[in-house]
Structure formats: C-alpha cells, structure tokens
Amino acid sequence: MTTIQELLAANERLSKEVLAPRADEVDLSRSFPRLNIQELGRAGLLGLTVPVEYGGAGGSMADAARALETLGAACASTAMVTLMHCCGTAVIVAKGSNELKRSLLPAIARGEHLTTLAFSEAGSGGHFYMPVSEVTRNGDGLRLEAQKSFVTSAGEADSYVVSTRKAGAVGPTDLDLYLVAKGTRGFEVGKSFEGLGLAGNASAPMKLDSVELRDQDRLGPEGSGFQTMMGVVLPNFQIGAAAVSLGIAGAAFQLSSAHVTTRKYEHAGSAPLAAIPRVQFLAAEMALELRSARAYLAETLRRAGSGDPEAMLDILGIKAKAAEAALAVTSRAMTLGGGSAYGKRGGLERVFRDAQAAAVMAPATDVLKEFLGKACLGIPLF
Numbered sequence: 001m002t003t004i005q006e007l008l009a010a011n012e013r014l015s016k017e018v019l020a021p022r023a024d025e026v027d028l029s030r031s032f033p034r035l036n037i038q039e040l041g042r043a044g045l046l047g048l049t050v051p052v053e054y055g056g057a058g059g060s061m062a063d064a065a066r067a068l069e070t071l072g073a074a075c076a077s078t079a080m081v082t083l084m085h086c087c088g089t090a091v092i093v094a095k096g097s098n099e100l101k102r103s104l105l106p107a108i109a110r111g112e113h114l115t116t117l118a119f120s121e122a123g124s125g126g127h128f129y130m131p132v133s134e135v136t137r138n139g140d141g142l143r144l145e146a147q148k149s150f151v152t153s154a155g156e157a158d159s160y161v162v163s164t165r166k167a168g169a170v171g172p173t174d175l176d177l178y179l180v181a182k183g184t185r186g187f188e189v190g191k192s193f194e195g196l197g198l199a200g201n202a203s204a205p206m207k208l209d210s211v212e213l214r215d216q217d218r219l220g221p222e223g224s225g226f227q228t229m230m231g232v233v234l235p236n237f238q239i240g241a242a243a244v245s246l247g248i249a250g251a252a253f254q255l256s257s258a259h260v261t262t263r264k265y266e267h268a269g270s271a272p273l274a275a276i277p278r279v280q281f282l283a284a285e286m287a288l289e290l291r292s293a294r295a296y297l298a299e300t301l302r303r304a305g306s307g308d309p310e311a312m313l314d315i316l317g318i319k320a321k322a323a324e325a326a327l328a329v330t331s332r333a334m335t336l337g338g339g340s341a342y343g344k345r346g347g348l349e350r351v352f353r354d355a356q357a358a359a360v361m362a363p364a365t366d367v368l369k370e371f372l373g374k375a376c377l378g379i380p381l382f
C-alpha cells in the first residue's frame with residue numbers, strides 16, 4: 001500500500017513535471033485540467049483523505065494542506081479543483097450513508113470519481129450558509145429546485161454536494177446537503193463566468209430543475225446541513241484554500257526572485273537587480289508575509305488537530321491571512337518582475353490573477369474579519 005509520504009512525494013513530482021509545464025496552457029485556453037486530474041487520480045492523490053478502509057490513504061487535513069500548497073504553486077486551477085474535491089469528499093466521509101460510502105469512496109480513492117461543492121447562489125451571494133434553494137416533499141421522494149451561481153468543476157465533476165433549505169424549513173439555517181450525480185434529470189450547467197484567474201477550474205452556474213431525490217441522497221440527518229457546513233466544510237475549505245493561496249504566493253516569490261537575481265543591466269556591470277537595497281527590501285516584505293502566513297497555517301492545523309476549543313478562531317482567520325499574504329506577495333512580485341511579469345507566458349501575471357480569487361471566494365476576507373471580530377468579542381456569529 002502507498003504511504004502518505006509516498007503520495008506526497010508523488011504529488012511533488014507530478015506538480016513539477018506535469019502540472020507546472022502545462023499551467024500557462026490551462027490558463028490561456030481556459031480549459032479544465034482533465035489530464036492533470038487524471039494523473040493525480042492515477043497516483044492515488046484524489047483519495048488522499050479517503051479512509052484506509054475504503055481504499056484511500058487516510059490522510060489528515062494537514063496532509064491535504066501540504067498537497068494543496070504544492071499544487072497551488074504549480075497550477076492553481078488544478079489546485080482549486082482538487083480543493084473542492086477534498087471538501088466534497090470530507091462531507092461524504094463524515095455524513096454519507098454506509099451505502100453511499102461503500103459505492104463512492106473506493107471509486108474516489110482509485111481516482112475514478114471527482115466531486116465538488118455547489119453551495120453559492122445569486123440569492124445569498126457570498127453568504128453561502130443561507131441558500132434560498134428549496135427541497136419539497138413529493139410523495140415518498142423529494143424534489144429540489146436550485147440555482148447555483150459559481151460551481152468549480154461544473155459539468156466536469158461526477159457528483160455535487162448541493163446545499164438547500166430543508167423541506168418545510170422555518171429558520172434561515174434549516175438546511176440540508178444532498179449528493180447529486182452529474183447527468184441527473186433536471187441537472188443543467190450554465191455558461192462559464194470566465195473569471196479573472198483560476199481560468200481552468202470550469203467555474204459556472206448550475207440549475208437543478210425539479211431534480212428528484214431520495215432521503216438516502218441526503219448527507220446527514222434532515223436539518224443537519226448547517227452543522228455540516230460549519231463542522232466539516234468550513235475547516236477543510238478554510239485550511240485548504242489558505243494552502244492554495246500560499247502555494248500561489250510561494251510561486252510568485254520564486255518567479256520574482258529568479259528575475260531579480262539574474263536580470264542585469266549592460267550599463268551597470270555584473271550586479272543583478274537583487275543588489276539594489278529597495279529590491280532586497282521588497283523581497284524581505286514578501287518573505288515576511290509568506291513566512292508568517294505559513295506559520296499561522298501550521299498553528300491552525302496544530303490547534304484543529306488537537307481539538308483546541310480556540311481552533312475555530314484560527315480556522316476563521318487563516319483563509320483571510322493567507323489570501324492577504326497572496327495579494328501582497330503577488331503584487332510586489334509584479335513590481336519586481338518589471339515588463340516581463342506584465343506579459344503573458346512568464347507565469348507571474350497568471351499567479352497575480354489567480355491570487356485575486358481567494359479574497360472573494362466565500363467566506364470573503366471581509367466577511368471572515370466580521371466573523372473573527374464577533375468571535376473575539378463574544379458576539380454570536382449568527
């Protein structure tokens with residue numbers, strides 16, 4: 001059996017040899033990185049966090065974060081697809097029925113099944129925990145009407161963890177999560193919204209028009225969707241998204257460092273740009289952003305892993321911190337990269353665009369700061 005260490009080593013090799021060389025092409029053609037996902041699946045990486053009893057590697061959130069940071073540095077679109085797959089997988093593991101787990105998790109572990117989250121809606125925007133979609137009882141079954149606004153891997157994933165108000169909901173957080181298979185009758189994918197960055201993540205709206213569901217398709221008991229979002233999705237997404245942001249920031253740091261240490265002026269002899277104190281100062285600022293965000297991610301993982309009651313504060317904070325670090329580092333990297341960074345096919349312009357997504361992906365940085373401020377002040381979040 002492949003160990004987690006072997007899987008993480010395979011992830012590093014694939015990121016360097018397969019994903020990074022294709023990253024500009026994925027971005028420029030705005031195409032879903034199907035080949036990358038197939039290679040990751042074949043290597044067992046789509047099953048990194050699937051429990052061993054279902055054929056996975058049984059990896060932790062810390063293992064997933066390590067893998068996602070490496071993927072983020074190589075091809076952020078592929079990293080985002082993998083992050084959403086990991087979040088969907090976490091919900092299936094935690095809340096799927098035994099029948100569902102037996103039928104899906106071995107396929108996920110073998111790299112034959114890609115999943116994702118379909119939470120965000122135009123009606124509630126970045127406040128994804130307040131969907132306006134409705135499920136209604138229809139005889140013995142259920143019928144779902146949902147309009148999802150941005151779904152990563154839309155039409156590419158094999159299954160979708162979909163949020164909705166529960167049948168007969170009263171309060172705004174009376175939610176359920178259902179697993180909907182691609183191609184179910186009433187399942188429609190809209191036109192890609194052509195994002196600024198992460199151009200290959202196949203992000204698009206989805207409509208679920210009178211989709212027939214069974215109680216067995218629900219992930220967890222009726223009405224438990226909000227708890228699952230907060231207890232399962234939030235930690236996995238926040239930590240994974242932070243890791244992807246740090247991968248992007250690390251790539252920007254590497255690319256701009258390579259530029260300033262090799263770029264020389266004919267009029268100035270052999271000294272590279274890196275000899276200029278202001279350039280050193282910017283490099284130091286980037287290093288500080290990266291190193292402090294990495295240390296905070298490690299601390300968040302430590303607290304989350306040890307069941308520390310304060311872990312939720314860091315789970316709220318880490319995505320905001322890493323998103324801001326990625327914005328700061330990529331912006332300075334663009335300055336240091338000069339004209340070549342500004343053009344396509346050097347990598348820097350791509351990672352600069354990729355870094356922008358983290359600040360607006362729900363929960364957005366500003367929303368997280370509102371939550372964190374409330375939590376620090378003892379004010380209820382909802």
Ligand SMILES: Cc1cc2nc3c(=O)[nH]c(=O)nc-3n(C[C@H](O)[C@H](O)[C@H](O)COP(=O)(O)OP(=O)(O)OC[C@H]3O[C@@H](n4cnc5c(N)ncnc54)[C@H](O)[C@@H]3O)c2cc1C
Nearest residue numbers: 117118119120125126150151152357360361362364366367
């Ligand atoms: C690349 C990408 C991939 C995505 N993938 C998925 C996916 O796979 N599944 C999925 O479900 N969703 C996904 N999303 C959607 C994402 O999670 C957000 O829901 C979406 O970006 C929010 O967009 P909106 O236009 O509705 O934001 P709006 O709700 O209009 O918010 C705009 C801004 O208002 C501010 N704001 C809002 N509320 C507050 C507040 N209370 N306090 C302070 N400021 C506030 C924030 O700055 C926020 O960024 C993705 C988004 C992106 C960009």
